[in-house]
Amino acid sequence: MKKRGLWMVAGAVATVVVALGLLAFAGSEDAATTVTGSSDHYDVRLRLDRLTTSTTTVDIEVTGRGRDAGELEGASVEAVMERMGHAMPSLTAKPLGEGRFRARGELFVMAGEWQVGVRLRTAGGASELATVSVVVPSGA
Numbered sequence: 001m002k003k004r005g006l007w008m009v010a011g012a013v014a015t016v017v018v019a020l021g022l023l024a025f026a027g028s029e030d031a032a033t034t035v036t037g038s039s040d041h042y043d044v045r046l047r048l049d050r051l052t053t054s055t056t057t058v059d060i061e062v063t064g065r066g067r068d069a070g071e072l073e074g075a076s077v078e079a080v081m082e083r084m085g086h087a088m089p090s091l092t093a094k095p096l097g098e099g100r101f102r103a104r105g106e107l108f109v110m111a112g113e114w115q116v117g118v119r120l121r122t123a124g125g126a127s128e129l130a131t132v133s134v135v136v137p138s139g140a
Contacts, residue, residue: 042120060102060103060118062100076093
């Protein structure tokens with residue numbers, strides 16, 4: 001009898017472990033996504049903590065091609081879904097220093113392919129736009 005009870009407990013534990021693993025895998029659409037793009041004078045690396053229709057955090061890392069990214073005055077992030085005619089309000093990114101910025105807010109209203117633009121502002125008032133594509137999965 002004791003062995004049977006031990007096997008039942010082991011089976012229950014294994015079932016829980018498998019279920020937790022499946023939940024973690026199912027939540028993988030919330031995993032961070034990194035994409036890169038370029039403007040005329042800068043390379044941009046975006047890290048979105050989640051591709052979701054709720055609040056997301058976007059970390060922006062800018063490196064200059066012949067320009068000092070540390071001299072950028074500001075950055076903002078905007079998302080457009082041309083196919084459906086959606087354009088989201090721009091999120092202002094907070095400067096973190098040395099060409100790094102962070103924005104937080106809602107970028108996407110539905111699943112599908114979105115163009116994410118990063119507008120970079122220089123101290124002189126000029127701006128450049130780097131655009132990347134991301135796909136927000138269904139059920140996100």
